[in-house]
Amino acid sequence: xxxxxxxxxxxxxxxxxxxxxxxxxxxxxxxxxxxxxxxxxxxxxxxxxxxxxxxxxxxxxxxxxxxxxxxxxxxxxxxxxxxxxxxxxxxxxxxxxxxxxxxxxxxxxxxxxxxxxxxxxxxxxxxxxxxxxxxxxxxxxxxxxx
Amino acid sequence: xxxxxxxxxxxxxxxxxxxxxxxxxxxxxxxxxxxxxxxxxxxxxxxxxxxxxxxxxxxxxxxxxxxxxxxxxxxxxxxxxxxxxxxxxxxxxxxxxx
Numbered sequence: 001x002x003x004x005x006x007x008x009x010x011x012x013x014x015x016x017x018x019x020x021x022x023x024x025x026x027x028x029x030x031x032x033x034x035x036x037x038x039x040x041x042x043x044x045x046x047x048x049x050x051x052x053x054x055x056x057x058x059x060x061x062x063x064x065x066x067x068x069x070x071x072x073x074x075x076x077x078x079x080x081x082x083x084x085x086x087x088x089x090x091x092x093x094x095x096x097x098x099x100x101x102x103x104x105x106x107x108x109x110x111x112x113x114x115x116x117x118x119x120x121x122x123x124x125x126x127x128x129x130x131x132x133x134x135x136x137x138x139x140x141x142x143x144x145x146x
Numbered sequence: 147x148x149x150x151x152x153x154x155x156x157x158x159x160x161x162x163x164x165x166x167x168x169x170x171x172x173x174x175x176x177x178x179x180x181x182x183x184x185x186x187x188x189x190x191x192x193x194x195x196x197x198x199x200x201x202x203x204x205x206x207x208x209x210x211x212x213x214x215x216x217x218x219x220x221x222x223x224x225x226x227x228x229x230x231x232x233x234x235x236x237x238x239x240x241x242x243x244x
Contacts, residue, residue, distance in 0.1 A: 007168075008167070008168030008169055008170060010169070024169065073169055086217075086218075088218060089164070089166075089211055089213050089218050090213060
């Protein structure tokens with residue numbers, strides 16, 4: 001029996017000017033499905049025969065925001081008055097509104113940092129799997145002679 | 147007196163709080179009340195469960211979280227019982243406000 005649930009863990013990602021993000025270390029299967037759902041849009045494709053077929057396609061703009069919202073838990077960003085912009089424990093709509101409110105450059109820095117975090121975690125998990133499969137060779141059953 | 151929590155989750159009307167396991171929402175609680183036993187000084191949460199994830203409710207530790215305009219209030223949950231869409235939980239001392 002192997003453990004298939006990770007303990008919820010967070011990581012702090014450092015940004016420029018001493019700012020930081022607090023993000024989920026990994027997403028669960030449900031969060032990943034929600035990320036996929038929020039990253040796509042429904043389209044209708046008309047075939048040569050004139051038949052309309054509903055399909056889905058990746059929405060690159062929505063995908064970026066969806067990934068940020070999926071991972072982001074807190075940050076150090078402040079508003080123009082120097083007050084911290086509260087996003088911890090806030091619903092996704094509030095986090096999205098805050099992401100719309102910050103400067104474009106700041107948003108890009110957030111998205112880039114979270115993309116890098118996601119890539120780093122994917123690499124770390126792949127390495128973990130390699131180590132696990134290398135370390136645990138299937139047990140052998142020894143039979144007695146005679 | 148607590149500030150009115152900002153309850154925007156899932157479009158639920160009125161005040162609500164959250165039972166959380168780490169950053170996961172195990173339950174959304176509406177019409178909540180926190181009472182204090184004068185003798186034991188024990189805080190008890192009671193309320194209506196609007197949404198819940200049974201798997202997460204079985205995890206420990208759990209926190210009761212209120213998001214208010216003045217900040218986020220958190221209490222550790224020492225024991226919790228959910229039945230018939232009602233939650234009753236014994237709370238530990240309130241954690242420092244962020």
